[in-house]
Amino acid sequence: MIEERYKEGLSFGLGLVRKLFEGQSAFQKVEVFESTHHGRVLLNDGCFMLSERDERIYHEMMVHVPLNVHPYPRRVLIIGGGDGGTAREVLRHESVERCVMVEIDAMVVDACRKFIPQTAGQLGDARMDLRIEDGVRFMKTSDERFDVILIDSTDPNGAATPLFGRDFYKDVAAHLAPEGIVIAQGESVFYEQETQVSLLTLASELFPCTGMFNFTNMTYPGGLWSFLWASRGPHPLRDLRPHRLETFYYNEDVHRAAFQLPEFQRQSLKPWTTI
């Protein structure tokens, strides 16, 4: 078994065929396994990041929700996203001229390029500008502005902790073009209500249009997971344009439905939601 011990007593496992890669970078333990029924899987510090069988769910929802709402997304910034799946979906949008991806950990990118080309296979695209660099530092030094910023981070432990903080979001706001949209990995709906409240609170101080939207995949413990939505104006429901790409999970109805939160989550996030 490949097993993750999540919080609050929860464990989750997939059948193991063999380990393909294990390394310890400056930031985390990186592992790639071949699983019995879910293709290849990536774990950072013992937490499932993706399986080949269901990674399209997370990546489609992170990317197509904002890119089908922004009126003309040309410049996209990804913070994190080392497996390349988010970049792959971004590059499917013809309007995109430039995609900057800032990943702190070269080991994740290298391992996925070698063992998980399904996600990392487009990282050599001519429109990509891949930088192995701390996303927090990139924000301090770059003067570029982006139409869409995607914060594709791991959980708020270790290297990813600052990516859930107020200082970082101030820098994100400074790099966002007019009509810009920010999406961030928003953690478990059931187990991370505090993180969701904290993320949405600080986003609502910086952006006029804020909320969260949900998705479910097979391999994230607790079933229901979220993304943060924050924008300078575009509204995720009123400004949705027709979707034209082939997808596994996403469609226009799923897009709209994702913003309809379970009652307990709706109540808990209401004060900071404008959608």
Add this chain to the structure above:
Amino acid sequence: MIEERYKEGLSFGLGLVRKLFEGQSAFQKVEVFESTHHGRVLLNDGCFMLSERDERIYHEMMVHVPLNVHPYPRRVLIIGGGDGGTAREVLRHESVERCVMVEIDAMVVDACRKFIPQTAGQLGDARMDLRIEDGVRFMKTSDERFDVILIDSTDPNGAATPLFGRDFYKDVAAHLAPEGIVIAQGESVFYEQETQVSLLTLASELFPCTGMFNFTNMTYPGGLWSFLWASRGPHPLRDLRPHRLETFYYNEDVHRAAFQLPEFQRQSLKPWTTI
């Protein structure tokens, strides 16, 4: 750990405090545990049936979706549902005059009455007619008709297998009043596509309005689960009435959103969906 080995290499576990009950009935192994973070949990044949922490999700979605659509639900039939959670939610609707519940396994009812009053606490209600009997047999012998029939079964193995078959659904149709609605536990979206297709196919032969709707809880493996919707006429979106009860997960927007299926599921079920 309390651990379930699901199909296709998947395992799922909750932290264990202690075992409260274990018994082998004529139909299945029945176990109740105290978990570390999810309250008391019921397992039948090693599969999680419910945890106190999240059972409201399943029971609210099974009950309030049809009872908020039927114009005036007075008579409700539950097949299975031994833990009592479905009956509890049915009884919250003031229009309900009579709720017949037909559970094959007395051991499940007795164990839940003793150890999980959160779900079984309303089974003594004056409107309840609780019968320990095979649901398939009940259908053959009863001549009563119902406004709403809820098939709250375990997975299609062992005693529950006939509840996924054509003969049973013919009997269900015969017991359904005009404007009647049938809801059935519809299994895992990711891992049980064949079961979903088979259930929806046979329902579409018997009822004019058919489809599936989804929910996500913490304790069913693979995250995304379904219910079958089948009715003699009422449409789950067009005929939705205002919801007035306090709920944990369900609200009117969640109701509508639940019918917006992920693209792969929508494509796979399209030929038999009229919603």
